[in-house]
Amino acid sequence: LEQQNIDQLQLLLSSALPGQIADILEAMPPTERKQLWALIPESLGSETLTFLHDEVRNALIIDMPAEELIAAAELMEVNDLADMIEELPEPVRQSIEDNLSAEILEHLETSLSFDDGTAGRLMSPDVITVRSDVTLETVLRYLHIHEDLPDYTDGLMVINREGIYQGKLLLNKLLTHHEDTLVQELMSIQHQAIPSLTSEHEIALFFERSNFVSAAVVDENNHLLGRITMDDVIHILRSEADHALMSSAGLDEEADLFAPVIKSAKQRTIWLFINLITAFLAAWVIGMYAETVEKIVALAVLMPVVASMGGIAGSQTLTLTIRGLALNQISSGNTSWLARKEVLIGIINGLIWSAVVAGIAWLWFQDIGISLVIAAAIVINLIAAAAAGIAIPLTLHRLGIDPALSGAVILTTVTDVVGFMSFLGLATHYLL
Amino acid sequence: LEQQNIDQLQLLLSSALPGQIADILEAMPPTERKQLWALIPESLGSETLTFLHDEVRNALIIDMPAEELIAAAELMEVNDLADMIEELPEPVRQSIEDNLSAEILEHLETSLSFDDGTAGRLMSPDVITVRSDVTLETVLRYLHIHEDLPDYTDGLMVINREGIYQGKLLLNKLLTHHEDTLVQELMSIQHQAIPSLTSEHEIALFFERSNFVSAAVVDENNHLLGRITMDDVIHILRSEADHALMSSAGLDEEADLFAPVIKSAKQRTIWLFINLITAFLAAWVIGMYAETVEKIVALAVLMPVVASMGGIAGSQTLTLTIRGLALNQISSGNTSWLARKEVLIGIINGLIWSAVVAGIAWLWFQDIGISLVIAAAIVINLIAAAAAGIAIPLTLHRLGIDPALSGAVILTTVTDVVGFMSFLGLATHYLL
CATH class of the missing domain: 3.10.580.10 (CBS-domain)
Structure with a gap:
């Protein structure tokens, strides 16, 4: 960047709101982000920091000289300062705390005495x-x-x-x-x-x-x-x-869209690993019926249909239940009513779509046995999907685990296993 | 309900906030909901209506006597009134409008002259x-x-x-x-x-x-x-x-968790239909390689692994891109940087997990050919997943279609088709 361009950029930045600057910074690759950060006037810097996601902010402040960091800390709101200071290395943290006024330090200590995510941490002391x-x-x-x-x-x-x-x-x-x-x-x-x-x-x-x-x-x-x-x-x-x-996609909401490749790959890989276990569980179920599939290859062709119909129906029930839990709409008083309702929907849609699938399967393979087996498997899987869509989030919620994170993986495991098992199991029993 | 209980309930309701009453109403099956609604004092009724989801609200007001509806309308904020009145049958709407004061009617007409979802519709006229x-x-x-x-x-x-x-x-x-x-x-x-x-x-x-x-x-x-x-x-x-x-689950956010079974089943069934097309597309791809699957049944066992790994990796990229679009973080300036980054992540994670999958496949089937083919197919599918995870939402966004609704279905179609095609296609070419 030439000096003249830099001057123009600085003029532009000084008229922007801190929230806007934060948006611009977050939409940049790490190197460009650091270059721009260096150009932001100190008066805007501290408030801009509070608008950034944790990961982005921490990457920027790690390179700031101690005195600039202290100046920024003095201008920050106490709850933002508390969130930031927890992430800093001990010597940097100490030097910031040593330079704060007694009043701010007291507020900071009150704030830090509460856990992240509570009213005590979130509050600000500026009350009249x-x-x-x-x-x-x-x-x-x-x-x-x-x-x-x-x-x-x-x-x-x-x-x-x-x-x-x-x-x-x-x-x-x-x-x-x-x-x-x-x-x-x-x-x-x-x-x-x-x-x-x-x-x-x-x-x-x-x-x-x-x-x-x-x-x-x-x-x-x-x-x-x-x-x-x-x-x-x-x-x-x-x-x-x-x-x-x-x-829902196994991602951390603080993750940086523009993080370096290796860091991003690492963050995503755990979710792929968890999914791999699920996928091999499904593969193992199919493996149990390998002989059946070898004899009737149409089963291999149609089996993804059974599994995916269950997955879709189940994810609808799961999503509604997760939302109901978040809005405190689901209590012990209406759980059984809801479960009955969802299973009934599963039966109705199961009957409708199993008829359609059976028809298509008949047109394709001209085998009435395959049509009957796939119809039965779809009804079974949609009922299981409805029951799992209610039971999984309620159980996770009771165990204190966030159903938004792991609910979908567990559900897919259930609908895959039930889908393949019912379809291939019924085929083994009735068609061989 | 006995008279004494009703009296107690009414006392309880009169001390609740309209938002709280709305939450309680929404967490009830339709019949009980109507019974409770009849007990809510008129003074709280109109504000409670504004907190309810469209579908729940419309079901309640359809049974209200005209004069009560008019009384409620007079107490409502103009933007809420505009949203409600659009949904009412013409004669009811006319009788409400006839009974409004000239001032409110004018505000209502201004509000209705703007589309739903614009500042003009959302604003209220109570400015000092x-x-x-x-x-x-x-x-x-x-x-x-x-x-x-x-x-x-x-x-x-x-x-x-x-x-x-x-x-x-x-x-x-x-x-x-x-x-x-x-x-x-x-x-x-x-x-x-x-x-x-x-x-x-x-x-x-x-x-x-x-x-x-x-x-x-x-x-x-x-x-x-x-x-x-x-x-x-x-x-x-x-x-x-x-x-x-x-x-993301093909559901309407105004849909009522406690709607009657038939209505709910109907709302869910369209999404199952769309998914059915996707599922049969995948089945059709497998069908093309039926002979290969018949000869090497291990392919039928392992093929869900290839498809699901692609689906998971793709949904991560898709989710990040949808969020980036919503926050205006993605522009023409950084699209190619992002696409390159996501494809690189796909290659890295593809190499790692294809090695793991190849190892497990070898332990299971003791066939080096199958291991090599599945490894190659996973790398190909993860690259395709990353490219699709960027390209699909950007294209939908440019066409003015909400990527949150249809993005996932299209992505899964791509990862299923690419997954099955690369795995079974490579197997047909190299293993037969």
């Missing part, structure tokens, strides 16, 4: 608090001391002398009521606080059901600790969607 | 506007006339005499600056407005990159039409995630 026994006039005077309020402030948190959360004074109310009114007359006590150990998934559901822009986070004694804002919720939803999509 | 040449004192006096401000009001929209959008006066600024300040000195002109034809996907990206709680919607002449708020964005993200998850 007021007491309930003052008038709106006092509140307004107090706000005038501030140059600006933190982003996503839809209200002030009302606490008592002991720091116990009492409710929220919405800015809406503050702006539409008389100055003599007391805070306690106006504050919304139905604005519940979020306990610090609440999971991200529950936090997202909480915000979706309410009309809050921000909510207080409290400890077990109802002490106000910080607040969570709607942009955190958007981040949670995006991550959850990413996680569901990526893990 | 101010002029730029007044002082904060005037603004504060004006706000005091209001009982309350609309939810998600983080600022007032500044317009000129002609209704042209000028910028946003943030409540933060209003509360922290002196009453004598003019609006024009404080308003944020970098708070861009959203053009009315912007798609939901673009709106979500816009909010994610900014720190806005609400944004103005303008027509092509920059006239202020309404506003979009962050809860709309959360709704968009949830829908997009739902759509990606559900369509």
